[in-house]
Amino acid sequence: MTDVARIAVVTGASGFVATELVSQLLHKGYTVRATVRSTKNAEKTAHLEAIGKVFAGKLEFHEADLLKEGSFDEVVKGAYYVFHTASPYQLEIEDPENDLVKPAKEGTLNVLKSVAKSKDTVKRVVLTSSFAAMVKLEKGPKSGKLYTDVDWNDEAKADKATGYYFSKAVAEKLAWDFAKEHGIDLVTINPTGVFGPVISQRSDSTSVKQLKGIIENTSSFIAPWVCDLEDVARAHVLAAETPSAKGRYLVTWPSEINPKQAVEVLSKRFPQYKFPSDADSKPTKEFADVSKLENELGMKITPWQTSFIDMATSLISHGVAKPVKA
Template sequence: MGTMEQAAPTAVVTGATGFVASELVKQLLEKGYTVRGTVRSLHNESKVQHLQRLGKALPGKLTLHEADLLKEGSFDTIVEGATYLFHTASPFFIETSNPQEDLIDPALKGTANVMQAAAKAKPQVKRIILTSSVAAVHGEYAASPKNGHLYTEEDWNETSTIDNQPYHRSKVVAEQEAWKFAKSSGLDFVTILPNFVLGPVLSSRADGTSVGFLKGIAEGTPAQGTPLICDVRDVARAHVLAAENPRAAGRYIVSHRAPLTASALSKALQERFPQFAIPDVPEQEYDTKEKIDNSKAEKELGLQLMPAVTTFIDGIVTLVQLGIAQPLPSGAPEEGTPAV
């Protein structure tokens, strides 16, 4: 390194193999960025292949680098000379028997390592953009003590613990530590707080939480009400806008304000995918009273969200196309109906 930055900025994206990060890498490459993606292993074909192909197809330049969230100094040389640092790597799953080791440690230590790398690379690093979550804004959805409260970027999740919603807790502690570190080190820092992220996938792996949820819907699991969601393309765009807009500051929620009802979703999917057996879901009350104010990202970043139905449809198309989901065909003979 050590050379002057060219016109296109250099960005580091941690956890480049992930669902959200892959879309972010794609959008940065489309804009001509030089992207340094960090991965756990360069030799895991099934995780890195789609990135290498994006790198070949798109105008920017992509290099992949091994880095470990738990290893001190792991990100130092990768961050050196970069303009933007997008830290998305963090474990995202809900069930675990060892929340400290599986969720909290990688979230917290990983964020500390990445922030320290940025502090060492100052002043080239113009801004750090952390992928936090609405999970860091509140926990306990329907049962929340603040049920009915309009959540904003001012709110912090104070109810989740290591035993109850450890993933949520991992996002709270990681974001809080990052804010503390950024302030004490004078780093320019913003956070993106997506709600449940769905939409098109780029990789054919199926182990992510978001991908698993969408696969269930595509394969006919009747949605029991839908969560508040956002589109992965909007989430990635929010990251880019938050990096590029010099006035961006603080936290940015990325979320629809109201969920699609399960019945509206099943109707929309039945219409779009008449070839698949998508079950009817009776009209029902919203199962979430979660209220989210998403206006800051719209006002300050100019972020416009795409319709939630588009997110489900485009997501399912990619899952089928990549062989991740195998929806049942519609019109299959009902039980006891003789096949002719």
């Protein structure tokens, strides 16, 4: 690869998935341009700076505002790959349109507009979308349903209940339309709930909050669809580097799990702690086909049990989760 081909942009770099992506790219020899809202917010960037110290001169920080057109022009200029991971992820919000939909749509469009100005060097854009852009929740789980990369969520609305799902669907559709119109090579990664080891004491990730609740014996809720953090980041890298990669890649454990299964796995690994006794054991109804990911990118899905144990171990060791002794 030329020097240009070794430059990758990661938007929203301080996020949970983006941090792992930055790490994997650095380990592969890329120079990473990491965008954050403020380079002065040490709480949001300290964990990235710690990673960057191992790769002298390979990690650069750039301020960029998703809602400001042109904000990504300079950071994208001269890059080879652009990974757009930045998007709000909040399930509990007051104003869905302004808190979720607007930043998701405008942020995606603003990044792609900057890419369109640098098409001479940018080889491919990998967009972090979501299973939320595929799954349909309005009528509940559908027995025997098999999700694939062709599924679209056309039920969600810009309301408090499904605003996040709506934001991901409309932002991804907007991205595909813009990419087609402007000749941008686009691939999307559509993960379910992401679980895996944390490297900082931040606890604002939705998956962190869910597992933290189980570890601290305060809640037994866990989302039914889960995937592994390292798998998601690896899928981004492979989707960029594999010339034949195209379309959407669903990253998930191929079937739903339930809270009781999660509690049983953690109880077995950490018998010294007390876990919720009221965990739901609802049976699996829906499934997912990840053969496209496996066949085209050569990936194998990490067992969800490994992801949960890795995350729980790191949450406890970092003091983010405080388990209750049995």
